[in-house]
Each structure stands twice: as structure tokens, then as C-alpha cells.
Amino acid sequence: EPEVTQTPSHQVTQMGQEVILRCVPISNHLYFYWYRQILGQKVEFLVSFYNNEISEKSEIFDDQFSVERPDGSNFTLKIRSTKLEDSAMYFCASILGISGPGELFFGEGSRLTVL
């Protein structure tokens, strides 16, 4: 079964450092997403990406964040100057996105710990 893969599974960083979280969406999917989940809280939308550009972003997704699709397979989330409150699980997701709604497939997540 196709799956969304994410690396690293866990990243520990010092406050103020930059981190890059990587995702490989399912190969024929067209829409990609990053979500964040702070421990014990709900899954929060960060950004969606389609046709090589951001299609929608939440108020959480400020100038500290950026996304990129550097090649035909990877989809990255960069967090600059990390803060303690950035500690969370970050989930990448993708959907096929053709002719109507469809299942949103999630990766296993990248746990970010900011010290």
C-alpha cells in the first residue's frame, strides 16, 4: 500500500536553530499538506501546497515557516529560529486531488523537540 514517508522521526534542536523536516508524499498525489499536533491537542493545519506553490496557509504559518518541493518527490518544511513552543509532532499528508474529495493520507510524523 502506498504511504507518505517522513524523516526524521525525531529531531532535537536548540532554541534559535533552523530545522528541516522532510516528506515524500504518495507519488501520484497532487496536494500536499503540513499539519502540527502539540502534545495532547488536536491536529492543526499549517499549509497546503499544489502545483508547486502554496494554495492555503493558516495563521500559524508565519514568516518563520516555509515549504519547498525541491525535486519531484520531496516536500520539506523549514522552521527558522525555532522556539520552545514549536515543539510538536509535524505531520505531512497528501491527497490525490482529482475529481472531488478523497482520503487524506498521513505520514507517521516527525517529532520536534526544541530545548
Add this chain to the structure above:
Amino acid sequence: GESVGLHLPTLSVQEGDNSIINCAYSNSASDYFIWYKQESGKGPQFIIDIRSNMDKRQGQRVTVLLNKTVKHLSLQIAATQPGDSAVYFCAESPTGNQFYFGTGTSLTVIP
């Protein structure tokens, strides 16, 4: 953003009993809904979906009911098993490409 909420944050059931998890959504324009299961330390896993032109859909041991009049969604799990213990989220989609998640209900199955 959208508001999707759950009535109960925790639910405990005896093994073998049926479970019902509820969800309220706020956007009457939402036309696609998904239930996800999330085990500790893992990503959300698709369980079942339903479109707004339906009021019931059944899968293997799971049934989703949609009441558009009161904007309510429920997930029924038949013969609940210990492996069903997890957090369950509902998600609504008004556009087909954007999804909004509820807080989640933690289901504990008592052996």
C-alpha cells in the same frame, strides 16, 4: 478557521461492547467527512469517510452516521476490541482539498 468539535474527550467501554463516538461540525457547506484513528506516537490512520449526499456508510465493524440537519457525525464501532483503543478524530472538508480536525476522543477498551 472551521470549528469541528467532539462531545466527549474520553470514552471507556468493555471489550465486546459497541462504541459510539460523536462529533459536531460547524460548516454547513462541508460535504466530505473522515474519521481517523490515532494510536500513541503515530500518524492519523483513515477509518472511514462519508459524503454529504449520504447519511450512513458502513465498513468493517465501523459505521459512520451523518446528520446534516444538526451538523453531527458519529462513528460506531461494533464489538470493540483492545486494539481499538486510540484517539479518534473527525475531520470535515468544505472544499475537498482542505480538512479541519476536531479535538479527538480517547477511547479505552477495558478487557
